[in-house]
Amino acid sequence: MSSPVSPSLSPSVSTATWSDLFTGTNGWLALALTGGVALHAVNVHIVTTVLPSVVRDIGGLDWYAWSTTLFVVASILGAVLSVRLLGVAGPRDACMAALAVFALGSAICAGAPSIPWMLAGRSVQGLGGGTLAALSYALIRIVFAPALWPRAVALVSGMWGVATLCGPAVGGLFAQAGHWRWAFWTLLPVALLQALLAALKLRPARTQAAAVPARAGIPLAQVVLLMASVMVVAVGGLSSALMVQGAGVAAGLALGAAAIAWDRRASVRLLPSGATRLRSPLGAVYASIALLLIGTTTEIFVPYFLQVLQGLTPLAAGYLTAAMAAGWSVSSLVSSGCTGARAERLQRAGPMLCAAALLALAVLVPAGAGLPASAGMALCGVALAGVGAGVGMGWPHLVTRLLTLAPPGETDTASAAITTVQLYGMAIGAAMAGLVANAAGLTRPGGAAGAQSAALWLFATFALPPAVAILLARRITRRQGIS
Known part of the structure; x- marks a missing residue:
């Protein structure tokens, strides 16, 4: 599940009213930025909803998690390249280029005759979508006055909540009608409209007074190592041999550690100083973000489990799955006003709720805990919302803590790294989810028995990362003198 991330906001910046954000030119600019995130977010929920129908039509259940893995890995690259793209092309052309790549990926997915084509399309989609999402947040600081930043961040982040209403509806209705390909085709006219809006409202005259990022270097070596880390874990998960799977995980973690080691001595940094040391407050916060995001990647298998084990329609399964994103959005907006x-x-409390909700899903999803179907589904919805709420309630404060802990002169690096760490957590989580599900019997023996075993092991195993984040949260708050 993708999620809201914030640009560099200073805690001392005063907040303007919502009417200031929606009045005159600001309103059009807000629509231009939110539209990009909304398109990316709706696509995530569309694909989550239609993927069971896709594998029934063109095959590839073994590769189920790869649709998300490759999408997020490509998004990492897109997010990192967005800084250079913005500096070279400017706001308008950068957004239009990202939309063009996203539209190309959507067209490839729509026409995919087999799972390799689908995975290729998802990779292209991820490159464009990751760039588009990162640009939307980066442009807040460029097109709006500082007093509008907090409201603009909340508005852009809220698009994930809107996506929970639109995405499952679009994907579910087309999947139930047997036309899942049209769920991808519908993204093309939306991307075209967004491109027209960007062309009209992000004209150079509107942004020439803003500080567009310079043509900074790209931490390419670190990014390549992170991408390789995810891919090695995912490849290991394709094998049925436990030894090969374990070797894949070990090699993947080693590559991730190599990326951290490289970053410590690199001239172009991916993370700010101190972020690679877990004992430092900054490192603990980044680790917490990655661990919490790993827990949410169980979402990618939920529609499949609900359709196979509970007999839900694609539309119903999609909306129930979206409860996780809705819980994140609502709790994030509510908790953002809390201080001290x-x-x-x-x-x-957030990581505790996330871990507890995942353990509840390990019981509820495989067999409904012996409850009537309606009660079991209602409790599944509550548990899914609990996973998202557990992340969302602490998310604004983790982001704020990062920006206040960032060393002088490295605030921009700290802000950009939020997206990278978030996406890496999602990517490694998706790769691990595919490994666990396949090892637990998703494809062999398959069917209802395989899905039950996979659901139990997947949710129970993925409760561990948020449990570790509980310890980190206590360390982070204790460093601030909170008992």
């Missing part, structure tokens, strides 16, 4: 000790308590 209350904010610290939310930061500690």
